[in-house]
Amino acid sequence: MSIEKKPAASTGRGYQWRYTIARRLVQLAILGLFIGTARLGWTLFGQPLLSGDFSSSLLLGLIPLSDPFAVLQKLCALHTPELTMIVGSLIVLIAWIVLGGRSFCAWMCPMNLVTDLADQLRTVLGIKSDMIRIHQNARYAIAIGALAASAVSGVAAFEWVSPQAYLWRELVWGLGWGAASATFGVFALDLLGMRRGWCGHLCPLGAFWSTVGKVGIIRPLFDASKCDKCAKCIRICPEPHVMGLKDAAENGFVKSGACLNCGRCIAVCPQDAIQFGLRFNAKPNQTFMNSTQGERNA
Amino acid sequence: MVKTNRREFLQIAVQGTGIAACSGLGLLGLARGAHSQSWAPRPPGAAENFSTLCMKCGLCVKACPYDTLKLAKLGDRAPLGTPFFEPRDIPCYMCPDVPCVKVCPSGALKRDFDDIKKARMGVAVIDPSSCLSWQGLRCEVCYRDCPVKDEALKLAPHPRGLSKHAVFVPVINPNKCTGCGLCTWSCPTQKPAINILDRETFLGHIGDHYRLGWLEDQPHDPAPLKRPISREDEAKPTGVDYLNNMEDPL
Numbered sequence: 001m002s003i004e005k006k007p008a009a010s011t012g013r014g015y016q017w018r019y020t021i022a023r024r025l026v027q028l029a030i031l032g033l034f035i036g037t038a039r040l041g042w043t044l045f046g047q048p049l050l051s052g053d054f055s056s057s058l059l060l061g062l063i064p065l066s067d068p069f070a071v072l073q074k075l076c077a078l079h080t081p082e083l084t085m086i087v088g089s090l091i092v093l094i095a096w097i098v099l100g101g102r103s104f105c106a107w108m109c110p111m112n113l114v115t116d117l118a119d120q121l122r123t124v125l126g127i128k129s130d131m132i133r134i135h136q137n138a139r140y141a142i143a144i145g146a147l148a149a150s151a152v153s154g155v156a157a158f159e160w161v162s163p164q165a166y167l168w169r170e171l172v173w174g175l176g177w178g179a180a181s182a183t184f185g186v187f188a189l190d191l192l193g194m195r196r197g198w199c200g201h202l203c204p205l206g207a208f209w210s211t212v213g214k215v216g217i218i219r220p221l222f223d224a225s226k227c228d229k230c231a232k233c234i235r236i237c238p239e240p241h242v243m244g245l246k247d248a249a250e251n252g253f254v255k256s257g258a259c260l261n262c263g264r265c266i267a268v269c270p271q272d273a274i275q276f277g278l279r280f281n282a283k284p285n286q287t288f289m290n291s292t293q294g295e296r297n298a
Numbered sequence: 299m300v301k302t303n304r305r306e307f308l309q310i311a312v313q314g315t316g317i318a319a320c321s322g323l324g325l326l327g328l329a330r331g332a333h334s335q336s337w338a339p340r341p342p343g344a345a346e347n348f349s350t351l352c353m354k355c356g357l358c359v360k361a362c363p364y365d366t367l368k369l370a371k372l373g374d375r376a377p378l379g380t381p382f383f384e385p386r387d388i389p390c391y392m393c394p395d396v397p398c399v400k401v402c403p404s405g406a407l408k409r410d411f412d413d414i415k416k417a418r419m420g421v422a423v424i425d426p427s428s429c430l431s432w433q434g435l436r437c438e439v440c441y442r443d444c445p446v447k448d449e450a451l452k453l454a455p456h457p458r459g460l461s462k463h464a465v466f467v468p469v470i471n472p473n474k475c476t477g478c479g480l481c482t483w484s485c486p487t488q489k490p491a492i493n494i495l496d497r498e499t500f501l502g503h504i505g506d507h508y509r510l511g512w513l514e515d516q517p518h519d520p521a522p523l524k525r526p527i528s529r530e531d532e533a534k535p536t537g538v539d540y541l542n543n544m545e546d547p548l
Contacts, residue, residue, distance in 0.1 A: 037360065038356065038359070038360055048360060051356075051357055051360035051361070051401075052355045052356055052357045052360065053355055053356050055353045055354055055355040056353050056355035056357060056403045056404070057355065057357070058357060058401060064403060066353075066403060067353075070353055074351075074353070074404070077350070079350075079351055079404070079405055080405055081403060081404055081405055082402065082403045082404065082405055082409060084403045085353075085403035085404060085405075088403065135313075137314070138314075138317050140314070141313075141314040141315070141316075141317035141318040141321065142317060142318065142321040144318040144322075145317070145318040145319065145320070145321035145322030145323075145324075145325065146321065146322065146325055148318065148322040149321075149322040149323070149325040149326040149329060150329075152322075152326060153326050153329045153350075154347070154350055155329040155350045156353065157322075157325040157326065157328075157329040158325060159353065159354065160325070160328055160329045160378070160379075161325060161328045161329075165354070165379070166379075169354060169356070169369060169379055170371065172356060173356050173359060173368065173369045174368065174369070174371070176371030176372055176373075177371065177372045177373065178371055178372045178378065178379075181372075204321075
């Protein structure tokens with residue numbers, strides 16, 4: 001089977017990695033809006049632009065936004081949050097359901113900058129072995145543990161130790177040792193302990209978003225007819241278990257909620273077989289794994 | 299979907315439960331940080347279980363027009379991430395519209411709180427050994443700066459040893475003091491002689507069995523005696539002077 005070459009215009013590195021560039025811009029922009037509003041007093045229409053932090057915030061003094069997992073912990077702890085917090089968490093929940101998967105983790109969470117850096121450095125230094133091995137589903141158990149601890153203690157338990165909360169709180173409201181220890185701890189774990197240790201195996205917030213992200217609408221669509229099974233997407237994927245080509249072909253898209261919608265697979269695919277799109281537009285392909293289509297080295 | 303047999307399923311179930319239990323217990327211990335004993339003045343309108351309710355989002359910090367509030371870092375004297383203030387740096391200026399309370403999404407600051415004079419952020423406490431007024435100087439700066447002066451903070455004459463002149467000393471009424479800390483902020487001594495302390499730690503409670511009959515807001519009538527009262531007793535004024543009548547009240 002002949003394999004079409006990509007058009008020359010789309011082969012630039014910037015275009016190839018456009019989603020990674022966009023992710024960095026979004027991450028830094030949101031963080032910048034929080035910091036600018038808190039420390040420099042940025043306003044728009046006479047209202048604070050984006051006050052608060054990633055736990056709870058207020059856009060233009062009007063639209064509430066809240067972390068739904070934190071609200072869930074509060075409900076387990078039998079607290080009664082204000083209506084704004086309930087509404088805010090629903091807005092956030094719906095937004096990330098539309099955006100799909102763990103988009104929050106890849107596109108917004110500041111800890112992602114730290115863990116992506118650790119992963120990059122791991123590649124550069126050639127660190128391949130994991131000192132610690134934990135199943136990636138351990139995070140679901142930890143999330144359940146966090147909810148149970150909230151119920152028993154009457155405190156939103158994970159919020160007291162969440163390293164990303166330490167990081168964003170102190171980035172926005174003033175640096176302290178909390179952000180430093182959380183960042184270095186997670187960085188060291190991801191660099192030396194295990195690949196993608198925090199985000200990919202332990203973080204209960206990520207587990208929450210994986211669960212919600214299952215029904216996500218925007219997903220990486222997989223066009224099996226273009227795939228030549230080179231598996232570059234699987235090697236680059238921070239959650240390799242979600243890139244099962246057989247499942248992806250049968251569904252027409254990456255179905256697992258643990259998928260970050262980070263777009264790395266799109267960047268590395270030499271065949272443009274993966275593109276972001278609505279899950280309804282997926283083209284399932286049942287015969288993909290049986291065919292020897294495109295297997296150049298077979 | 300990978301097929302699992304019963305043995306594998308049981309193993310995964312036990313492992314998952316184990317991880318959930320261990321991480322839950324671990325978090326349970328760490329979440330005790332919410333009950334930390336260290337204390338700093340809170341924003342006004344704080345619920346009783348403030349630090350367990352607070353989501354540490356900083357909206358109150360942003361809403362405060364005086365930059366009074368800050369979120370606690372490791373080593374600060376409030377539970378990590380919760381808002382507090384240092385009166386000596388920036389006190390609470392007691393905004394009548396209480397903007398910090400209005401934005402709290404978590405229920406840690408009670409939304410129905412609207413009278414800033416009812417705030418009880420802490421209580422002012424004076425150290426007479428370093429207070430200038432107590433040394434006989436006419437300082438009275440705290441009195442002049444107190445936003446609820448003559449209610450929360452009064453000046454009272456106090457005899458001064460052998461001298462025939464009295465001194466005027468500041469006296470706090472804890473029932474009216476909001477704990478705003480303006481007195482602490484304005485105190486001219488090197489280290490403030492008036493400070494905001496935790497009401498729970500500092501204030502006592504008389505107990506209902508003491509009857510301060512000479513106060514206007516206290517009932518003059520004692521609780522009815524738990525014995526049959528004769529018609530003759532009823533006719534007498536209450537609080538009878540039984541000692542003069544040489545009667546045994548029991």
